Amino acid sequence: MDRLDVDDATWTGISPRYVWPEVVGWLVTGLLVAAATIPLWFLDAWQWRLITVALVVATLVTCAFVPRRVRSIRYQLREDDLLLRKGILFLRFVAVPYGRMQLIDINRGPVVRALGLSDLKFVTAAAASAVTIPGVPEAEAEALRDRLVELAESRRAGL
Numbered sequence: 001m002d003r004l005d006v007d008d009a010t011w012t013g014i015s016p017r018y019v020w021p022e023v024v025g026w027l028v029t030g031l032l033v034a035a036a037t038i039p040l041w042f043l044d045a046w047q048w049r050l051i052t053v054a055l056v057v058a059t060l061v062t063c064a065f066v067p068r069r070v071r072s073i074r075y076q077l078r079e080d081d082l083l084l085r086k087g088i089l090f091l092r093f094v095a096v097p098y099g100r101m102q103l104i105d106i107n108r109g110p111v112v113r114a115l116g117l118s119d120l121k122f123v124t125a126a127a128a129s130a131v132t133i134p135g136v137p138e139a140e141a142e143a144l145r146d147r148l149v150e151l152a153e154s155r156r157a158g159l
Contacts, residue, residue, distance in 0.1 A: 011074035011085065018073075018135025021111040022066045030059025076132050080155075082122070082148065084131055095132050099155030100124040104145045108138075120144060 034055040041050040063087070074085045081097045100112040112119065112134075118141035120133045136144065 011076050014070065014073050014075075014133065014135035015115075015117055016067075017071065017115045018112075018117060020069050020071050020115060021109070021117075021135075022070060023063050024111055026063050026066065030055060030062065034059065048140070058062060070135065073134065077147070077151075082131075082159050084133060096122050096124065096131050096156070098148070098151040101148060101152040104148050106141050106145055118142075122148075 028097075034052050036050045037048065037055065041053070050068045068088055070089050072086060076083050079090075080099075081095045084096070086092045086094075099120055101124060103121075105121040105123070107119040107121060108117070116138050117135050118138050120136055120141055122131045122133075124130075
């Protein structure tokens with residue numbers, strides 16, 4: 001297998017609409033945690049209010065970076081494997097060989113489904129090796145699943 005040469009490859013990005021499920025998830029989580037600190041205000045110390053404000057600010061800052069994080073998620077179909085790239089500061093590359101794919105699952109949660117998107121999950125023989133491509137448009141996800149199943153079957157047959 002050749003060295004991971006990512007500069008000359010054509011990457012496919014996920015849908016920009018995937019920003020909304022991510023923002024909603026971060027806002028709900030952050031604001032619920034901040035709301036859980038409100039009963040501490042009755043201890044009559046200003047530090048407890050400061051903790052609540054800090055949690056709200058941290059949630060808003062995290063939400064501000066969501067669009068950039070979503071734009072960083074890209075994938076490409078190479079000759080022998082699917083390559084997934086994620087991350088801004090900590091860049092992560094995951095290569096999933098077609099011959100090792102055992103299950104290709106399409107998930108559609110309520111918010112993602114309302115936006116016409118899907119999450120593709122690839123499972124290999126290793127239990128901890130599940131890879132997910134989030135925010136793929138529904139029609140593209142189904143076409144990609146069919147293509148990957150075809151590639152996986154042909155690669156396994158060649159083993």
